[in-house]
Each structure stands twice: as structure tokens, then as C-alpha cells.
Amino acid sequence: MKTMKFSFFVQAALCLTLLCGAALAQKPPAEAEDVDAWVTATGQTSGVTANARDEAEKLALRKAVEMKCGLFIKAQSKVKDYQAVYDKVLSNTVGYVLEFKVVRVDKTDDTTSVTVKARVSTKKFEENWASIAHTINEANNPRVVLAVSEATSWTTSGPAYETSENGTVQTSLESFFDKKGISLMDRQTAAGVSKRDLMLAVTSDDVAAVAAVGARFKADVVIIGKANAKLGKKITVGDTEMYQYTVSINLRAVQTDSARILMSKNFTETVTELQRNAEDKALSKVAEKVSPKALEALVEAWAKRSSTGGARTVELYVSGMDYDTYKAFKAAADKIRGVQAVRMREITESVATIDIEYELTNENLADRLSEIKEPKLKVIEINPNRIKLKIVKE
Structure with missing residues (x-):
């Protein structure tokens, strides 16, 4: 399968919508305003447990938002990245539900239906759509590899984790991330020895090895x-x-080029099944619920380090640089618009490692660095996390 190239920050909506507060007061309908209208919608899901009821309620709220904002959504259908924006805007509907009440719950032998009456803010929806569309257009596109070790059996010392690369949770995450537009590395490229090395690093909790193996098949994030x-x-x-x-x-x-941990999340849930030896089925159910939450957390972390709305750290590796050359470089770099700080980490064997706090994109920074007259620099390599340059002798 070819590398799936897609704008990663079509996902950025997930973190943006999470920031929207939801006033879910259970009270009778108020007088409807032009942009805040009450609608009735029903959601249905399999199962009759409390979790099934919650899921049906969420589906009903999503449908309420789709119903109330349908005309606006239809008007955007021919806009670039429409499907990506649509998925992300509706990934967390409670941000647009000002209040709601459950008016009916129906349970059969194996399904639960919930009907809600919800007051939806179309103004908030449209404002968020515009913000998300802008984020999609501006953001970088990191390449991602997933590796999840699983255990369904236990020893006296704890869970017996396996190094299989096609486990239930990993497969579920890859499928969800793929559908949401993440640039997953070609699975054939990521397979074989390199992927096994990655799984071994995961089971041994060796973050440095994870970063090194991830870099071998040119992933930005593992x-x-x-x-x-x-x-x-x-x-x-x-x-x-x-x-x-x-x-x-x-x-x-x-992050593969620095071994920096961008995010860390733990999820624990109790699942009820009809059979013994249903560990894989339980893992699959929880993985489906965890996948969007994991993506939200990743996007939020990536947005913090690559947002065009604030300064972020860009790593520079400059070959042919000594300390005197660095001082001249720093004096020139400090004058570049958008540069907040220039910090030298080390100079070893004429290679300088420098951190720059910068407000704009890596491409913009690379262009500005190339324009410095003394020392003269040539860009050798650029990715979402770093820029490699060398001193050019004229």
C-alpha cells in the first residue's frame, strides 16, 4: 500500500472542539433564538448496558447538530477539504449543544435507542468550521507509524506482552487514523525487521530505540x-x-528526531462479555472507543509544537560552524521577524545544534536563514521538526 498522504491537521479539529465548553443543564426549552434552535433526534446502538445508553445519547446529539446545521454543511460541500473538516467538526458535538434533555429511552433484546431534545448553536458551529478550515490549510503533515504490544495472558510477574505487529488494538488504531487522514507510513515499508525492532523497543520501554527505529523508515512520529x-x-x-x-x-x-515524548495517555475500562476467553473481543471494543481520544491527544500535542499561532521550537543542525561563526549567526538570526529566541545547545566537531523559538512555518524560517549574508547558509534537509544547514564558503 502506498504511503497515505493527507493533511494531518485535518485532525486539528479534534483538539479545537475539545476546548469548547458544553453547558448541558437539564432544563425545559427556552425561547428559541435565530441561532439557537431546539431539535429532536434519536440515536441507536447495539447493546442494553449503561455504556450502550451513553453511546446512543451521543449519537442522538450528533444527529441533532447535523439536522440543525444541515443547510450550512451542504453549502460547504464543494469547498476544499470538506470531508476532512466535516469529520473533525462533528467529532465532538457537545461543543455545539447548549442544553438538552432525554425525552425517551427504548431497549429491546439487543439494542438501545435514545431520543433527545437539544438546543444547538449554529453560530458556534459555523465559527468553529471556519477556524478548523484555516488550521487544516496552515498545518504541517507529519508521517506516523503505530506500534502497540498486547497481552491477553498473564504470568506471576504481570501481563505477557507479545511482539506481534498486527494486534487487535494496533489494527483498530491504524484503521481509525487512516480514515481520519493521518499520513500512515506504507505498512510494507514499516514491516519486517524494522517493525519487529520497533515492537521489541516498545515491549522494553526503550524510547530512544523507538525514536531511532522510527527514523529508519522516515517517520516523524511513532x-x-x-x-x-x-x-x-x-x-x-x-x-x-x-x-x-x-x-x-x-x-x-x-518524536523521532529528538526522542521527545509528545503525549502520554492511559485508558482503563471494564467490559462485559458473554463468554470466557474473550480478551481479544474486549480489547477491540475499548480500542474503538480509545482511537478518537488518542487522536485528539496527539493532535493537541502536535498543535502546541507546530501551531502557526505562537512560537515553537525548531531544531537546527549546522555543519561547518565554530563558536565565532555561531555568534555572527545568532546576531543575524535574532533580527529575523518571528524569532523569539536563539539558544545554542552544543558545538561538536564543527556541527552546531541550535534551538530557535519561531512563530511561523519551518519553510519560512528556512527561507529567512538562507538570506543571512554572514555566515552564508545552505539548507540541506527540512522536516516538520528540524532544519539541517551547512556553512557555505564564498
């Missing part, structure tokens, strides 16, 4: 994790025996 499912107690509901499983998933995002 998402690593450990997931386990353990059989808990048996419960009886009516005449039916059921089994509870405790599922834990830990995920981290590692």
Missing part, C-alpha cells in the same frame, strides 16, 4: 503503546452468566 485485557469476576444477569474484563491501554507519541 505512536507506541501497551494494551492488556484481564478476566475479572463472573456476574449473573437474570439467567445469563456474564464475564467482566479489565482493559488497560497506554499510548505515547514519540
Whole structure:
């Protein structure tokens, strides 16, 4: 499969919508305003548990937003990145629901339906759409590899993690990230020895090795994790025996060129199944719920370091530089618009490692550095995290 090239920050909406507060007061409908209207919608999902009811409620709220904002959504359908923006705007609908009440809950043998009456803010929706579309257009596009080690059996010392690269959780995450537009590296490129080396690094919690292996197949970010499912107690509901499983998933995002941990999240949930030996099924259920949350966390972390709205750290590697040359470079770099700080980390064997706090894009910074008259610099390599340059002797 070819590398899936897609704008990563079509995902940025996930973190932006999370920042929207939701006033979910359970009160009777107020007088509707032009931009805040009440609509009735129904969501349905499989299962009759409390979790199923919550999921049906979320689906009903999403449908309410789609119903109320339908004309605006339709008007945007021919705009560039429409589907990407649509997915991200609706990834967390509570940001647009000012208040709601559940008016009906229906349960059959294996399904739950929830009907809600919700007051939806179309103004907030349209404002967020514009903000997200701008973010999509401006953001960088890192290449991502996922590696999650799983355990469904336990020893006296704890979960027995495996190095298989096609586990239930990893497959679920890859599928979700792919659908949402993440630039996943070609799975054939990431397979074989390199991927096995990555899985071994994951099971041993060696972040430096994870970063090094990730860089070998030119990934900018490696998402690593450990997931386990353990059989808990048996419960009886009516005449039916059921089994509870405790599922834990830990995920981290590692920046490959610096081994910096961009985000770390833990998710734990109890899942009820009808059968014993259903650990894989329990992992699959929790993975489906965790995938959007993991993406939200990753996007938020990446946005903080690559946002065009504030200064971020760009690493420079400059060959042919000594300390005197660095001082001349710093004097010139400090004058570049958007540069907040220039800090030397080290100079070793005529290679300088420098951190620059910069407000604009890496490409813009590379252009400005190339314009410095003394010392004269040539850009050798550029990616979302760093720029490599060399001193040019004239």
C-alpha cells in the first residue's frame, strides 16, 4: 500500500472542539433564538448496558447538530477539504449543544435507542468550521507509524506482552487514523525487521530505540503503546452468566528526531462479555472507543509544537560552524521577524545544534536563514521538526 498522504491537521479539529465548553443543564426549552434552535433526534446502538445508553445519547446529539446545521454543511460541500473538516467538526458535538434533555429511552433484546431534545448553536458551529478550515490549510503533515504490544495472558510477574505487529488494538488504531487522514507510513515499508525492532523497543520501554527505529523508515512520529485485557469476576444477569474484563491501554507519541515524548495517555475500562476467553473481543471494543481520544491527544500535542499561532521550537543542525561563526549567526538570526529566541545547545566537531523559538512555518524560517549574508547558509534537509544547514564558503 502506498504511503497515505493527507493533511494531518485535518485532525486539528479534534483538539479545537475539545476546548469548547458544553453547558448541558437539564432544563425545559427556552425561547428559541435565530441561532439557537431546539431539535429532536434519536440515536441507536447495539447493546442494553449503561455504556450502550451513553453511546446512543451521543449519537442522538450528533444527529441533532447535523439536522440543525444541515443547510450550512451542504453549502460547504464543494469547498476544499470538506470531508476532512466535516469529520473533525462533528467529532465532538457537545461543543455545539447548549442544553438538552432525554425525552425517551427504548431497549429491546439487543439494542438501545435514545431520543433527545437539544438546543444547538449554529453560530458556534459555523465559527468553529471556519477556524478548523484555516488550521487544516496552515498545518504541517507529519508521517506516523503505530506500534502497540498486547497481552491477553498473564504470568506471576504481570501481563505477557507479545511482539506481534498486527494486534487487535494496533489494527483498530491504524484503521481509525487512516480514515481520519493521518499520513500512515506504507505498512510494507514499516514491516519486517524494522517493525519487529520497533515492537521489541516498545515491549522494553526503550524510547530512544523507538525514536531511532522510527527514523529508519522516515517517520516523524511513532505512536507506541501497551494494551492488556484481564478476566475479572463472573456476574449473573437474570439467567445469563456474564464475564467482566479489565482493559488497560497506554499510548505515547514519540518524536523521532529528538526522542521527545509528545503525549502520554492511559485508558482503563471494564467490559462485559458473554463468554470466557474473550480478551481479544474486549480489547477491540475499548480500542474503538480509545482511537478518537488518542487522536485528539496527539493532535493537541502536535498543535502546541507546530501551531502557526505562537512560537515553537525548531531544531537546527549546522555543519561547518565554530563558536565565532555561531555568534555572527545568532546576531543575524535574532533580527529575523518571528524569532523569539536563539539558544545554542552544543558545538561538536564543527556541527552546531541550535534551538530557535519561531512563530511561523519551518519553510519560512528556512527561507529567512538562507538570506543571512554572514555566515552564508545552505539548507540541506527540512522536516516538520528540524532544519539541517551547512556553512557555505564564498
